[in-house]
Amino acid sequence: QDGASPIMEQLIFFHDHTLMIMLMIITTVMYMMTTLLWNKHTSRFMLEGQLIETTWTIAPAIILVFIAMPSLRLLYLMDEIHNPAMTLKAVGHQWYWSYEYSDFTKLEFDSYMIPQDENQASTFRLLDTDNRIVLPMNSPIRLVVTAADVLHSWTIPSLGVKTDATPGRLNQTSFSINHPGILYGQCSEICGA
Structure with missing residues (x-):
């Protein structure tokens, strides 16, 4: 059955939101892996890269914030009750x-x-x-x-x-x-x- 309450509609929206973020992550990782496997101009033996290490530390933190904020909002809405009829x-x-x-x-x-x-x-x-x-x-x-x-x-x-x-x-x-x-x-x- 389709969502018949505001909370369920928000849960469906949150599910779609999280699924889109996961799809973007999977697409980016697959693109990078394919590029690294087929590209002959990059060094496969790079020992350190400060910029790339900083990037792949900060990017997941930002992604987690984009997932956590709607989730916390939804948890608050589910628990809230004002003057029930x-x-x-x-x-x-x-x-x-x-x-x-x-x-x-x-x-x-x-x-x-x-x-x-x-x-x-x-x-x-x-x-x-x-x-x-x-x-x-x-x-x-x-x-x-x-x-x-x-x-x-x-x-x-x-x-x-x-x-x-x-x-x-x-x-x-x-x-x-x-x-x-x-x-x-x-x-x-x-x-x-």
């Missing part, structure tokens, strides 16, 4: 998730995966559930995650959200949804849910 609590169990909307009414329900023999042709295998959570669009949402029994990891890849659920511990994350639609999530641990 709602809070959703998710509790991982060993074969299902329990959800609780606690801001408006005390609404709680369990969400089980649809068994394989009950799947329809229009649903995804092992991704669709009997009770879906409904979340508002263009609103900051706080997610509080915990587990009742074993380790879980609440994940919706198209939102760029992944939070570990540990028994006895509350983990919190936030996200916002840009596009309407059905977004599929899963547990990213080997837990059965």
Whole structure:
């Protein structure tokens, strides 16, 4: 699925940015290696070169800055939360998730995966559930995650959200949804849910 949140769109942009830097590095190194192998006018036995040593020490530092600055900005944006419109609590169990909307009414329900023999042709295998959570669009949402029994990891890849659920511990994350639609999530641990 395409990115459905501002954070996921930024993560995709950062991935492309880093990939372009890596492609430029690989192209430059391959060009230099090819030039050195096929050029007969250079000395292959050069023992020292102050300028080239300074260049290949400073250039990687500059490249690392160009990779680190967008990464740090993105980490800051992922952790920031201001006045969430709602809070959703998710509790991982060993074969299902329990959800609780606690801001408006005390609404709680369990969400089980649809068994394989009950799947329809229009649903995804092992991704669709009997009770879906409904979340508002263009609103900051706080997610509080915990587990009742074993380790879980609440994940919706198209939102760029992944939070570990540990028994006895509350983990919190936030996200916002840009596009309407059905977004599929899963547990990213080997837990059965």
